[in-house]
Amino acid sequence: MPAPKTLMRLAGAVASSLGAAALLAFAVTTPARADADSARLSLARSLATLKTGNFSAARNHAQAAIKEDPNWGLAHAVLARTYLSLGDGLGAEAELDRAKAAGFDVKRAQQLYAHAYLLQGDAKRALRTAATVEPRFSGYAVRVGARALAAQGDFPGARQVLVDFLSVDxxxxxxxxxxxxxxxxxxxxxxxxxxxxxxxxxxxxxxxxxxxxxxxxxxxxxxxxxxxxxxxxxxxxAYYHPALIEYASTLGDAGRYGDMLAATRRALAARPDSAQAFYLQAVLAARAGNYDLARTLMQRTGEALNGLPGALLLGGTLDYESGGYEQAINKWRELVGRQPMNITARRLLGAALLRSGDAQGALDVLRPVAMRFDADSYTLTLVARAFERTGERDWAGKFLDRAAFPARDGSVPFGTDDSLAVLGGLANDNPDDPVRRIVFLRGLVDAGDNAEALAQAQALARMAPGAPAAHLAVGDMLMVMKRYDDAAAAYRHAADIRFDEPTMLRIVDALDRAGHRSEASNVLALFLSQNPQNIAGQRLAAHWQIAAGEFAAAIETLEGLRQRIGNRDAALLTELSYAYIGDGDDVTGLSYAKAAYRLAPLNPATTDAYGWALYQGGNNGAAVQLLEKAVAIAPEHAMLRWHLGQAYADLGRGADARAQVDAALSDPTFTDREAAAALLKTI
Structure with a gap:
């Protein structure tokens, strides 16, 4: 296998790759057929459109030239070049073989063969072939070699080859x-x-x-x-397949499903066997609840997407929906193996294992998520049910209590079972590997050495300033240390590079904790303007709309979410209850509160919402019982005490009301301070 230095020796004599300019130089060769002028014109058009980036048209013109003169080797070589531009390695190799059979000098095509092998997934053969390229085509060969190195996982080598090449050209x-x-x-x-x-x-x-x-x-x-x-x-x-696939995916995520479908159809017109297009159509069908169609479309992808995370996630979901639990478990287990920090995959796998009777397996899978301070109630409930199955009811009770709690601490990285010595050794073995650095960082956090963890994170950010994860690591450590303004600054560095959902949520949380709610709102609004279908963003927006008294807007946001994710989300139904009651529709608010309480009767937020809805409807006696229950579950939650205080005041229980309102006011994060102070004056 040629090393990067070998590839650079090829680049030392950089002239021109076998691109459009080099192929034009070959046009001195003339076809032997009587319609030589027509073939030559078609080939010239192919070269011209290739240069302007219309690869599909270039392919069509090259095919026309071959039809006019099937034995013209140069035309086959040009057609191969268009296939390479379109990502078709098999088609390119076949045309290169035809060019060689028609007398085309194979020495002029080695870089094209190397590219074809690379597109077929044979990086080793691509490297070997690139090493045989004539000096005048070495630029193309160096590029192919660098990409082959990257395909084998040698990213540092690939980067260095290209950087050195660009210093020359x-x-x-x-x-x-x-x-x-x-x-x-x-x-x-x-x-x-x-x-x-x-x-x-x-x-x-x-x-x-x-x-x-x-x-x-x-x-x-x-x-x-x-x-x-x-x-x-x-x-x-218009039929450039890679752009069509990315375009369709982006349209779908933005909620433009009709345009997404049209883009996938164009992708299939460009490449009738496109696994990516069938996969995206399957995603679209699954989102619409048409699982039979989604399964049919996934079957048409064959084995082309085997092992890809998105395909594993969707494939497992479709298997699960049809009762194929073992198949779903196998797919999700593979996905967790490939992406151990994929929380969604762990939830799905844990739920499937629990349903199949493997409670211990479910615990093993869910443990890294459940041990996080920000673990969601669904995961915690699954863990509790798994402990019940194993007979450990004391642990089940602890996790049910956590699942019912309305507020959670900030996110921290996954825990790790490796010792600090092992993790430190791994990091020192390859100090330039950011992944190992981050794993070591998590070990330091688990060990409580926050200062060293911060220093390691800052070193990582200096080492890899273009990696968002490095800046997020710095921000996460600063959040652990409650340095919220500094954390927000670190997260902004990450957002300058990649402004995705995890980064947005971190910035918003840091700014909000630092007392900059207006700035946090601006960040959220900017994110939603670009990602209007994002569920986490919409949830947060609705919560803040309720807090700001914008109840009609909150209802619109939350009802849109309910249509997408259904009626089994207790937190969503709770927020809807608050929004409708705030908007003056107590009847609808009560119906949503009841539904939320049926789903999560031990959750203080749903309990409070039900009690608050009854209170607004005048049923103070029943309301007080529920509001007292909510406060008993979460006594440090200021808003729960504020609601109970108002109910006590209306029942004439002044001393009890004052105690609850004073407790709410003692919390510096409590926002309804003016109303609470006014109520105290009347008690």
Whole structure:
């Protein structure tokens, strides 16, 4: 296998790759057929459209040239080049073989063969072939070699090869886009943004760079901001498959399902066997509740998406819906193995294992999530049920108590079973590996060494300034240390590179805890303007709408969520109850409060909502019982005490009312202070 230095020796004689310019040089060869002029014209059109980025048209013109002269080797070579631009390695290899059979000099095509092997997933063969390329085509060969190194996991080697190459040929747009992709895949998002931007500036017809820019902008600014980049690529080639797939995915996440379906159909027109397009259509069908259609579409993907996280998640869901619990468990177990921090996958796998009777297996899977301070009530309830199955009712009770609690501490990283010595050794064995650094960081947090953990996180951010995870690690440590303003600043560094849901939630939480609610609201509003279908963002927006007294707006937000996620979410129904009561519709508010209480009778928030709804309807006696229960479960929650205090006051229990209102006012985070102070004057 050629090392990066070998590839750079190839680059030492950089002339021109076998791209459009080099192929034009081959046009001195003339077809032998009588319709040589027609074939030559078609091939010239192919080369011209290839240069402008219309790869599909270039392919069609090359095919026309071959139809006019089937034995013209150059035409087959040009057609192969268009197939490579379209990502079809098998088609390219076949055309290169035809070109060789027709007399085309195979020495001129080794870089194309190398690219074809790479697209077929044979990185080793691509590297071997790239090492045999003639010096005049070494630029292309170096690029293929670098991408082959990345495909084998050698991201540092791939980056170095491309950086060295660009020091010799800094105006090579294709090499810049290759560097951007390698950096993106290795987690250096900031570096990827720089490289992709440079690539598009050098060549606006670089479809790979335009598509990459769309992917990067999607993470950096949001879904809506990314769409014009994909559209720019499709404006040059309406059937460019990679852009169509990313475009369709982004449209779907933005809630534009009709446009998403249209984009997938165009992708299938461009590539009839497109597994990605069938997968996206399956996602669309599953979202609409048509699981039979979704299963049929997933079957059409064959084995092309085996092992991919999204396909495993959806495939397991479809198996589970049809009663194939073992198949679902196998898929989700593989997904958790590939993405051990995927909380959604762990929840699904834990629930499936519990249903299959493997309570201990469910506990093993859910433990890393349940041990987090911010564990959700559903996961905690699953763990409690699993402990019940194993006969450990004392532990079941503890987790049921946690599941019922309305407020949770801030998020912390996953725990780890490895010792600090082991984790430190792993980090020291490969100090340039950010993943191992972060794992070691988690070990330090679990051991309580926050100062050292912060120092490690800051060192990681200096080592990998373009990696959002590094800045998030710094912010997380500062949050643990309650340095909220500093944490918000660290999270902003991450958001400058990738502004996704986890980053948004961290910034909003840090700003809110630091007392900057208006700034936090602006961050949330910006995120939702780009990601209008985001559930976590909409939940938070609705909660703040209720807090601000914007009840009609909250109802609109929450009802939209209810239509999407159903009627089994107690927290959502609780918020709807508060919103309707605040808007003056006590009857609807009471119905939602009852439904929420039936789902979670031990949750103080749902209990309070039911009691508050009864209180608003004038049923003070029943209301007080529920409000007292809520306070008994969560006595430190100021809003629960405030509600109970108001009910006591109306019943003439002045001393009890004063005690509850004073307790609410003692909490500095309690916001309804003016009304509480006014009530105290009347008691």
């Amino acid at each position: 800094p105006a090579n747009s294709a090499a810049w886009s290759d560097l951007g992709r390698v950096r993106f895949d290795s987690g250096d998002i900031g570096g990827a943004i720089v490289a992709a931007t440079k690539a598009t500036e050098l060549d606006p017809a670089n479809l790979e760079a335009l598509t990459l820019r769309g992917e990067l902008v999607r993470g950096q600014y949001g879904l809506v901001a990314a769409l014009p980049w994909f559209e720019a690529a499709l404006a040059r080639d």
